[in-house]
Amino acid sequence: MADVSIRNVTKKFGKTEVIHGISCDIRDGEFIVILGPSGCGKSTLLRLVAGLEEISSGEIAIQSRVVNALEPADRDIAMVFQNYALYPHMTVYKNMAYGLKMRRMAKDEIDRRVRNAARILELSELLDRKPRQLSGGQRQRVAMGRCIVREPKVFLFDEPLSNLDAKLRVQMRLEIRKLHEDLKITSIYVTHDQVEAMTLGDRLVVMDNGYAAQIGSPLDVYERPATMFVAGFIGSPAMNFLKAKVSADGRSAVLSGAVRTQLSEGGLPAWAGQEIILGVRPEHLELNGHPTDGIQLTVDHVELLGADTLVHGRFGEYHTSLVARLPEVHRLQKNAMITFSIPPAKLHPFDPETKKRVAG
Ligand SMILES: Nc1ncnc2c1ncn2[C@@H]1O[C@H](COP(=O)(O)OP(=O)(O)OP(=O)(O)O)[C@@H](O)[C@H]1O
Ligand SMILES: [Mg+2]
CATH class of the missing domain: 2.40.50.140 (Nucleic acid-binding proteins)
Structure with missing residues (x-):
C-alpha cells in the first residue's frame, strides 16, 4: 500500500495542454474517484500516474518516491481498463496466473495468490472455465483478479464498469467497494458516472476541462460545490x-x-x-x-x-x-x-x- 502525490502536473500533446497543473495528495489506503465529462482529461491523468504517458511538468510520487522516470512495470501499480481483454483460450486460473508466470514467480506462490484472489472475488468454482463460459460480471471479476494477484501498491481503474448493463454495474460497484474495504489498497478510479463516484469514493476529484475544479468528499462536493460546473455536474436532475x-x-x-x-x-x-x-x-x-x-x-x-x-x-x-x-x-x-x-x-x-x- 502507498500514498500517491500528484504535484502540479501538466500534460501536453504536441502544443495542446490537456492537463493544466493538477495537485492532489492521496492518502495510503484511500479510494479516490476522478469524475468528469468525456474529454476532460480523466484517462490522461490516470495514465500519467501509471507511467503510460510522460508528464510534461510537475511530479508524481508513490510512497514518497518520485516516479517520473520509472517505467510502468517498476511503479508497483495495477490497472483495470474498460476493455479488459481476457485471453479467450485460457482458463480463469491461467488468465489470473499469466502475468505472474511472465515474471517467473514460483509456481506455489502463483497458486497461493490465484486461489486467494479467486476466494475474495468468489471465483473459486469457476477457475477451470474459459472466458466465453462466464457472464459479463464474472469476466470483470477475473480482470480484477489479474490485478489483485500482483499485490500492487496502487490500483488504477479506468471506467471498468462501463461495458456492463445497469443492474450488473450496481452489483459490481458494491463488490469493488467491498473489495476495497477488505484489501485497503490505495485506489484511483476514473468514471463519468456521478452515482458511481458518490458511492465509491472517499474523495472525488471533479475535473473540468483539464483542471481539478474541486477535490473533496462526495458530500462536500454535493453540499458546497466550488463552481457552477461542479454544481451542475453533480446531482440529478441538475441544479437550477x-x-x-x-x-x-x-x-x-x-x-x-x-x-x-x-x-x-x-x-x-x-x-x-x-x-x-x-x-x-x-x-x-x-x-x-x-x-x-x-x-x-x-x-x-x-x-x-x-x-x-x-x-x-x-x-x-x-x-x-x-x-x-x-x-x-x-x-x-x-x-x-x-x-x-x-x-x-x-x-x-x-x-x-x-x-x-x-x-x-
Ligand atoms: N495521445 C493523444 N494525443 C493527442 N490528444 C490526446 C491524446 N490522448 C488524449 N488526447 C486529448 O486529451 C483530452 C483528454 O482526453 P482523455 O482521454 O484524458 O479524456 P477522458 O476524460 O478520459 O474522456 P472519456 O470520458 O471520453 O474517456 C481530449 O481532448 C483528447 O482528445
Ligand atoms: Mg477516458
Whole structure:
C-alpha cells in the first residue's frame, strides 16, 4: 500500500495542454474517484500516474518516491481498463496466473495468490472455465483478479464498469467497494458516472476541462460545490441556476424580476444591489401552502418516476425555467399553478463572471 502525490502536473500533446497543473495528495489506503465529462482529461491523468504517458511538468510520487522516470512495470501499480481483454483460450486460473508466470514467480506462490484472489472475488468454482463460459460480471471479476494477484501498491481503474448493463454495474460497484474495504489498497478510479463516484469514493476529484475544479468528499462536493460546473455536474436532475438581484441590505434577493427570496443567515452584504446567480437543487424546492408567497410555477410538464415526480415549469417576469423534484406522486396538468419556497440554507450563490462559489 502507498500514498500517491500528484504535484502540479501538466500534460501536453504536441502544443495542446490537456492537463493544466493538477495537485492532489492521496492518502495510503484511500479510494479516490476522478469524475468528469468525456474529454476532460480523466484517462490522461490516470495514465500519467501509471507511467503510460510522460508528464510534461510537475511530479508524481508513490510512497514518497518520485516516479517520473520509472517505467510502468517498476511503479508497483495495477490497472483495470474498460476493455479488459481476457485471453479467450485460457482458463480463469491461467488468465489470473499469466502475468505472474511472465515474471517467473514460483509456481506455489502463483497458486497461493490465484486461489486467494479467486476466494475474495468468489471465483473459486469457476477457475477451470474459459472466458466465453462466464457472464459479463464474472469476466470483470477475473480482470480484477489479474490485478489483485500482483499485490500492487496502487490500483488504477479506468471506467471498468462501463461495458456492463445497469443492474450488473450496481452489483459490481458494491463488490469493488467491498473489495476495497477488505484489501485497503490505495485506489484511483476514473468514471463519468456521478452515482458511481458518490458511492465509491472517499474523495472525488471533479475535473473540468483539464483542471481539478474541486477535490473533496462526495458530500462536500454535493453540499458546497466550488463552481457552477461542479454544481451542475453533480446531482440529478441538475441544479437550477437562477439570475437574481441582491437587495440593498444584502439579506434577500429577487428572482426573475418578481420573486423575493430570503438569503441564508448573514446574507450577502458584499453583493448588495448586484446581480448574482443563485443555484437550487430540484430536490430542495419545497411545496408551499401559501399560493402567493414564493415561486409560483406554471407547469410545462411532469415526469412521474414512481417514487418521486419531476415538475418542469416557468415562473416570474422572465419566464425562468425551473425543475423541482417532489418525493411523492403529483399528477399535474400542463399550465397548472404550483407554489414553491426555497429554504435559504439550500441556496448556492455564484459569481456570474467567474462562475465560482461566493463566500457567505
Ligand atoms: N495521445 C493523444 N494525443 C493527442 N490528444 C490526446 C491524446 N490522448 C488524449 N488526447 C486529448 O486529451 C483530452 C483528454 O482526453 P482523455 O482521454 O484524458 O479524456 P477522458 O476524460 O478520459 O474522456 P472519456 O470520458 O471520453 O474517456 C481530449 O481532448 C483528447 O482528445
Ligand atoms: Mg477516458
